Amino acid sequence: MTAATAQQELDERCFLSAQSMLTLKVSEHFQVLKLLGEGSYGKVMLAVHRKRGTPMALKFFPRQSTSLTSFMREYNLSLSYCTHPSLTRALGIFFSTPTYYVFAQQAGLYGDLYSVIVSEVGVDEECVQRVMSQLSGAVTHLHSLGFVHRDIKPENIFLCDSSCRWVKLGDFGLARAIGSSVRAVWYESPFCTPEVEPAKEAMQELERREGTEEEEEEEVEDIWISVETTIDSWALGVLVYCLLTGCFPWEESTQDDRGYRRYKEWFYRQAQREERYKDEEWVEEAPVRSCTVGQMDERPPSQFAGLSSLAMTLLKELLHPEPKLRGSPEEILSYLGGPWLMETEMEERRKAEEAEKELRKIREGGGVEEELVREGRGER
Structure with missing residues (x-):
């Protein structure tokens, strides 16, 4: 389904649904149990349908x-397009009501992912890979239907x-069709993509003008960006890091931001180095060069010190500063199964070395036994 078709189909569904909007009294149809969450959008309550006895979340x-x-x-969008098991679906x-619009959706009875992340520790590595596997499938599915989550x-x-073991991505208030244009809004968050940095500069310029008595009263023009799937790729990369650390x-x-600037500088050094290695003539000269400086350049910024080489390769795919070169959420699946933390990588390497030693002993022992057998037979 193309993005234009997806948007047109969604608009038609919205128009038809709006014609059948009912006004209800919540207490007559639902038993509200507790608050599940709230934010700038409103609030989510856990409730039970009085006739069906079905638990659900009312947003x-x-x-x-x-x-x-x-x-x-x-x-x-939640009702018709969130058909993947790891997407929260409307019911x-x-x-x-006189003060709210309300819809019912599947309830996450065990809270959200934020509640299980231990500060400066993260969550178990196996859990991280399990969660990211599900989200990779969910986001890829949403993209295939022509939409980007954006939050x-x-x-x-x-x-x-x-x-x-089972997670669901929800809250589709910012989701838009792929290729649609939206006003770039900068906000101070690692999840905010670097391509909207010009919006921060425009906002700072507007604040500067408001604090002066300039004769020119030109308004700062809005900056518009295209909604692309790489917005979600960036967020998934930040999420991987957050869960691991x-x-x-x-x-x-x-x-x-000093942390991001150091990452970006390192990223492009790595990219240049990889390009140089592709040059066969440079590779031939490499053995006679001193690698001390090169080794220092290879080290990721200090905030990535605890992550394995496999995890860093994945993050470089998802956190590419240039959106057009950023990897897709589906690529996460290629990195599952290997170590994402340095400790795990070192432990796997240690086990592999021990296994190699045992195999070597068996081979050496087998050679001695074979020689003794041959001597016993009088063979030379």
């Missing part, structure tokens, strides 16, 4: 701050069990 959007269009878009129930973060990944690699993806 409340304040009518004062939510347009009917945005409400219907999120509801219909076909939507209505309004992947731990708070929007819900747990269906306490061990993260319990930290973020940087505070914001701009040149003003």
